[in-house]
Amino acid sequence: MINMLDYEYVFRRFKRKSHISLIDKTLNCMMNFYDNSKVNILCSWFCERDIFFLKKMGYKLEDCFFYDYDEIVHNENIKITNNCFLNDIIFDKLLIDGLKIHRYCEYTYPIGKIYHGDFILCGNDEKSLHICNPIESIQQLIDQNELNEVYYSDSWNVRREYDSKKLTYYMVAGKK
Numbered sequence: 088m089i090n091m092l093d094y095e096y097v098f099r100r101f102k103r104k105s106h107i108s109l110i111d112k113t114l115n116c117m118m119n120f121y122d123n124s125k126v127n128i129l130c131s132w133f134c135e136r137d138i139f140f141l142k143k144m145g146y147k148l149e150d151c152f153f154y155d156y157d158e159i160v161h162n163e164n165i166k167i168t169n170n171c172f173l174n175d176i177i178f179d180k181l182l183i184d185g186l187k188i189h190r191y192c193e194y195t196y197p198i199g200k201i202y203h204g205d206f207i208l209c210g211n212d213e214k215s216l217h218i219c220n221p222i223e224s225i226q227q228l229i230d231q232n233e234l235n236e237v238y239y240s241d242s243w244n245v246r247r248e249y250d251s252k253k254l255t256y257y258m259v260a261g262k263k
Contacts, residue, residue, distance in 0.1 A: 107136065108245065109190050109256065113207050114140050116260050117186065120238045121205055124150050125185025129176045129198060131155045132191075134164045154181070177201065192228060193218050199232025199263050208232055209258040225257050234261035 114137070117126070126146060128137055131153035141151050153164055156175040164171035174181060176189075177196045185205070189198050192210030197220070199206060210222030222228060225240040239260040246253050 106132070108243075109209060110136050110140075112241065112243075112258060113188055113190055113209060114144070116207050116239055116241075116258065117188065118144055120260050121186050121207075126151045127183050127185055127187045128153050129183075129187055129189040130191045130194065131164065131171070132157075132160055134171065135167060138167055150185075152183075154183075192231075193220050193222050195220060197231035197233075199234060203263050205260075205262050206232060206234065207258065207260045209256055211254040211256045213252070213254055222257050225259050228257055228259045229261065232259075232261075232263065234259065234263050237261040 124146075126141065128134065128151070131137070132155065134153045137153070138148065138151070142148065148168055148170065151168070151170060153168065153171045154174050154176050155161055155164065155171075156173065158173065161171060161173040176183075176198060183202055186207070187198065187202055187204065188207045189195070190209040192198075192208050193213060198208070208228050210220070210228060212221050212223050214221045220231075225242060228234075229237060237259060239258075241258045242255055244253060244255050
């Protein structure tokens with residue numbers, strides 16, 4: 088049973104300006120550099136904002152897939168779309184084709200070592216015990232994920248709302 092206080096905590100984190108900015112930047116990048124009909128958002132977190140904008144951008148929801156291993160996130164996402172899967176993108180053997188968007192590369196092993204194709208990858212430079220792969224440059228994202236084509240890259244600074252920590256985000260769009 089999920090404690091309601093836990094849900095409210097994660098939902099507040101979802102509404103952070105820094106998180107909203109991250110979603111907006113990746114979807115803008117997708118719109119400018121990709122025309123894939125199939126979109127996979129890996130480590131999706133809450134997908135409500137993604138779905139709102141994907142619909143506005145003309146995508147069909149049946150071509151948009153959301154993966155997360157967090158049960159709280161999955162239980163909320165499944166209320167919005169049936170294309171939500173409770174899977175670990177690193178350890179579960181998944182066949183994923185189409186564009187792969189991963190906005191939390193700092194939390195996982197590089198997905199480019201597992202998957203091929205088109206990617207939009209983001210990560211930040213946070214260093215703490217629960218972060219296994221802090222991202223410190225655009226080049227790190229390119230090298231770790233073995234991208235051989237890069238269409239776009241960007242970096243930006245944010246001050247995280249809940250603890251005022253300054254972070255730098257790095258984003259790259261490319262292909263392997």
